Amino acid sequence: MSDLLERLRGRGWRLTSQRRVVAEVLDDGEHVHLTADEVHARAAERLPEISRATVYNTLGELVTLGEVTEVSTDGRAKRYDPNAHHPHQHLVCTGCGTIRDVRPTGSPLTDLPADQRFGFTVTDAAVTYRGLCPACAS
Structure with a gap:
């Protein structure tokens, strides 16, 4: 689960009602x-007067702060990941583009055989799993 709101409070980031509702939407625990x-759309359900520009500006600020990561796959719309400080991989639906966090038990850093490292000192790995979500598979 994301701890975005706690991190933002810890940084002393001014949580106006608009910023707070954007952070709450991102921090909802669904890992979507x-x-x-x-x-x-979700922020407007909680705070009907919130503008699209405010949401875009807030997302941009969160990305700049390093508290949210932009995720883009296969040329689709950017999505926003509040788990910027927690190691994880992504599971992407090839039908609708839904992205979910996953935490495989193996490590992509140690799973790469030495003869496939070509002398590199590997410091990071990004693995993306793809498939169909239950809604697209039915």
């Missing part, structure tokens, strides 16, 4: 990475 339009 939303597009900016999806964040706006």
Whole structure:
């Protein structure tokens, strides 16, 4: 689960009602990475007067702060990941583009055989799993 709100409070980031609702939408615990339009729609349910520009600006600030990561796959709309400080990989639906956090038991850093490292000192790895979500598979 994301701890975005706690991190932002710890940084002393000014949590206006608009910023707070955007952070709450991102920090909802579903581990689904939303597009900016999806964040706006959910934020507007809680705070009807919130503007699309405010949502976009807040997302941009969160990315600049390093508290949220932009995730883009296969040329689709950017999605926003509040788990910027927790190691994980992504599971992407090739049908609808939904992205979920996953934590495989193996490590992609240690799973790469020595003869496949070509002399590199590997410091990071990004693995993306792809498939169909239950809704797209039915």
